[in-house]
Amino acid sequence: MHRLRSIKERSARWFMRIIAYCSILFLIIIGIALFVKAFPAIKNNGLWELLTSARWRPSGGKFGFLPFIISTLYVSAIAIAIALPLSLLTAIYLNSYASKGIRRFFAPVIDLLSGIPPVIYGVWGTITIVPFIANYIAPHFSGQSSGYSVMAGGIVLAVMIIPLLVGLLVEIFNSIPKEMTDASFSLGATKLQTVKRVILRRSLPGIVAVTVLSVSRAFGETMAVLMVCGNSTLMPHSLLDACYPIPALIANNYGEMLSIPGYESALMLAAFLLFVIVFLFNGISRLTLNHLEKRFHF
Amino acid sequence: MTGTNHKIRIESLNVNIDGQHILKNIDLTIPGREITCVIGPSGCGKSTFLKSLNRMHDENPDVNVSGSIFVDNQDIYDRNINVIDIRKKMGLLAQHPCPLPMSVFDNVAYGPRIHSLDSKKEISKTVEHYLRLAGLWDEVKDKLHSSAAPLSLGQQQRLCLARGLATEPEYILGDEATSSLDPISTKKIEQLFVTLKEEYTIILVTHILRQARRLADYIVFMYLGEIIEAGPADEFFNNPKQQLTKDYIAGSFS
Ligand SMILES: Nc1ncnc2c1ncn2[C@@H]1O[C@H](COP(=O)(O)OP(=O)(O)OP(=O)(O)O)[C@@H](O)[C@H]1O
């Protein structure tokens, strides 16, 4: 009896351990596979040239990735700059100010919104945001713009990730024990003081983690940005210029890559770059978080 | 307000939580600058009573409070009263000590800071003073700026005491303020309360009848949401009027 239980215990532990390690193994395998496929492009053009050149002419064998890298970072940065403050305010409202009824109404709505497929956000962007930018915003800033732009991509992405962010943030705020906020209130703190000094402070690591998650999501988002960014291979110089984030590049050209020599490898490099961007970003955030945790006492 | 009229007068206080009648028709006068102990069996509503004295129930939409509580002749449930002023005046030490997510120092400095004490020097002085009062200074003076979370339960309780006192209330509402302390620390804190009653009006909820005997000038005995008997401690212990009180003092139930 005792023996049997100990065998069960041990095999369960091994089984779970193997599964846990598998997920890391997959990550490594994907990284290596992409790198192997991308290697010819690196060998032919040189990594530095690929990363810093803005010339993209696949038929001429020119693969400058800079506009795509910049587009990806640019669009994601706009998206998070819009989404984070709005989501924080919404989540704070839902956690600390809203009545029970409103809270109950919002919870499923937010879940629903995060479940809407990206392509629908993309369609919505093309029929509303894009013309709005072309007709009302661009004229104020000298420029002619079709509306398909960094700004359109940023806005659509922001709208997409807000429900995700709000849902996660509310969960983080709700995990704060009531005793803790009560302690603050009973010392005579106002709601705003309690939000600032207790709720936000205590949630800081969570907020950082959730932001990282949604930025990673923004880096990889394909369909919605593909539909509203304009997909121009030129370097975007302003918010109103068209751009071409890496996922859109890969998705758009995957079909024809076999017809041009070197193209396949270049697109694999694009995928590898995206992989590295997400990886680096997560790594840096992890370090920042560790630093924050030491500095403040959560 | 001058201190002479320090006292609390409660008139037909009723508290409902989730439709349950928890405090029933409380009428009571609590003397100023004395120690009042609230005793009674678990679940009889002692904490609920204490929370209604600093309007903590405002934070819970399921709770419905009616009636009046006059503190220094002002009804704290009056609509024109600022709840922040009430909470600052009525310092509540919660039953479960809960450090705020910050350093030991910042915990004690929390009240003074939100009530706009800005000078760094003043704040450090205040923090040290109240940590010493609570008998915690020697244990934490080398880790003032590290997190308060790893403190032991008894240390947390004293930290919360220091934090509550640092806000400089006029009334102290302690909900089993010594429940996690060893006998020696308990003695020290009890001693502290005795000194503090020169200036403060102190209301302590306690489970321990002996503690009430040691400390109380005035006793409130609650049972199932009602006040069974209230009066000066001597009279209460030596000459109880209600049968229920006699049974409780005799220890036939707890
Ligand atoms: N937030 C709440 N929601 C629902 N019921 C509550 C709530 N707070 C208190 N009660 C109920 O009110 C009654 C009194 O609770 P209270 O905490 O005041 O008791 P107490 O006398 O402090 O008990 P103890 O000595 O165990 O701390 C209990 O029946 C409890 O279930």
Ligand SMILES: [Mg+2]
């Ligand atoms: Mg209690």
